[in-house]
Amino acid sequence: MIQKIENWIDETNVAFVTQRNSCTSFEAAFDGFYSPDFLRKSYFVLVKDIPRPDFPELRQIGMxxxxxxxxxxxxxxxxxxxxxxxxxDLHLHFHELVHVAQWNLLGAPNLINRYIYxxxxxxxxxxxxxxxxxxxTNHFALDAKAIDVLEFVQNKI
Ligand SMILES: [Zn+2]
Known part of the structure; x- marks a missing residue:
């Protein structure tokens, strides 16, 4: 099932590839939190409805x-x-970018498994x-000292 979810994710990302925006526009806003290199390789898509995998198997396991x-x-x-x-909503972008860092560091199968668990x-x-x-995100919202998010996540995950 993890593979099925990952396939669905890959298909979804491919389907939206022409609509995605690079996160480089947040370089100044997230200076010190996210590196320019990380932001260059991260993307966001604006949608009406958030795409989610609606598999019967996922419902069966309580999702x-x-x-x-x-x-x-x-x-x-x-x-x-x-x-x-x-x-x-800058805080929402910040929040989702923490998840991008988590995906990067854990890798897809591990992240999917762990998230469901x-x-x-x-x-x-x-x-x-x-x-x-x-x-x-709360830390960022408080205008506190910048934290390298990738490093923080790597140490805490
Ligand atoms: Zn979240």
Whole structure:
């Protein structure tokens, strides 16, 4: 099933490749948090509805809530999808970029496995991968000293 999800993700990213935007536009805003190189290799897509894999197998293992809950954005590998009306929400971009870093560092199969496990064990709000993204975003929002997010995630993940 992990493979099936990864295939779906790859197909989704390919389907949106012409609509994606490079994150280089955030270089100044996220200076010290995300390197220019990292931002150059990260992308976002503005969508009306956030694409999510709706497989019966996922529902069978208790992921219904996750599939159905309204979300502002979601990250698949180096690309995140956010609702069109939230384009200007810098904190949302920051949050999703933490997930891009997590995908980069864990690799797709590990991240998918772990994310599902965490949602099952803790629920979305308490999932450690989510808590990490929210904590770093809060830090950024407080205008606190810059943290190299990739390094931070590498040490904490
Ligand atoms: Zn998140």
């Amino acid at each position: 219904d809530n996750f599939i159905d809950m309204p979300v502002a954005g979601i990250t698949y590998k180096n690309t995140y999808y956010i609702r069109r009306e939230l384009e200007q 965490e949602i099952q064990q803790h629920g979305y709000n308490e999932a450690p991968l989510e808590k990490m993204a929210y904590a770093l």
